[in-house]
Amino acid sequence: MTQRKPLVAANWKMNGSKALVDDMTHSLAVVDFTAVDVMICPPATLLPLFPQGTAIALGGQNLSQYDAGAYTGELSASLLLQAGARYVLVGHSERRSLFSEDDDILLAKVQQAVATGLIPVFCVGENLQQRQQEKTTEVLAKQLAAVYASHPELLAKSVIAYEPVWAIGTGEAATPEQAQQAHAAIRQLLARYDTVAASKVRILYGGSVNASNAAALFNEADIDGGLVGGASLKPAEFLEICRSAKD
Numbered sequence: 001m002t003q004r005k006p007l008v009a010a011n012w013k014m015n016g017s018k019a020l021v022d023d024m025t026h027s028l029a030v031v032d033f034t035a036v037d038v039m040i041c042p043p044a045t046l047l048p049l050f051p052q053g054t055a056i057a058l059g060g061q062n063l064s065q066y067d068a069g070a071y072t073g074e075l076s077a078s079l080l081l082q083a084g085a086r087y088v089l090v091g092h093s094e095r096r097s098l099f100s101e102d103d104d105i106l107l108a109k110v111q112q113a114v115a116t117g118l119i120p121v122f123c124v125g126e127n128l129q130q131r132q133q134e135k136t137t138e139v140l141a142k143q144l145a146a147v148y149a150s151h152p153e154l155l156a157k158s159v160i161a162y163e164p165v166w167a168i169g170t171g172e173a174a175t176p177e178q179a180q181q182a183h184a185a186i187r188q189l190l191a192r193y194d195t196v197a198a199s200k201v202r203i204l205y206g207g208s209v210n211a212s213n214a215a216a217l218f219n220e221a222d223i224d225g226g227l228v229g230g231a232s233l234k235p236a237e238f239l240e241i242c243r244s245a246k247d
């Protein structure tokens with residue numbers, strides 16, 4: 001139905017090893033990459049350990065808002081690119097809440113990524129209290145506006161990830177209906193800034209995706225793949241999730 005090719009992305013967070021790089025690469029060799037794009041965001045030190053010349057794309061989990069200089073411990077977009085990344089997560093809820101990344105920082109990060117040729121995967125999502133107070137759309141609107149209202153040209157270069165905070169790492173995924181409703185709202189909100197880009201942008205669902213619930217989620221009209229945490233550390237299960245995504 002859609003012209004959007006699905007993307008299934010792994011976020012290993014602060015997990016993984018050289019052994020997992022090898023196991024995952026081996027396991028994913030059988031994916032039909034004409035039907036789905038697959039991307040892995042390992043810890044940055046593991047990026048160069050992935051073999052070159054496979055169809056698996058790589059991403060960073062975070063980047064600096066600065067381009068170079070005296071920023072001890074930080075990694076620039078250019079360093080990630082040179083380590084093999086093509087994508088980078090920006091604004092994951094763990095970065096927002098645990099590392100105090102605010103709207104201004106996140107805009108700077110998306111700009112750094114795009115200026116350097118990385119595709120930002122911009123993460124948005126409400127927490128439980130916001131959902132219970134029926135503020136989900138309002139929260140999504142504010143998070144998206146922080147980047148795309150002032151810089152609509154960044155949308156055509158982005159991927160969006162909808163990750164409701166209450167579904168991350170809890171085993172309680174959004175239902176396909178809940179997720180589709182949020183994805184449709186995101187697409188509609190983005191259409192304010194660029195209608196064409198909004199219809200083309202891939203919107204991934206993240207939050208307790210596993211091999212049992214992936215197909216039903218990916219089947220929804222505005223869900224263009226997933227951003228998978230815990231289940232992306234298990235090669236056989238992650239392969240199943242990749243296989244659940246079709247055009």
Ligand SMILES: O=C(CO)COP(=O)(O)O
Binds near residue numbers: 167206228
């Ligand atoms: O945060 C996530 C991906 O970025 C989701 O994590 P889980 O799949 O472990 O819920």
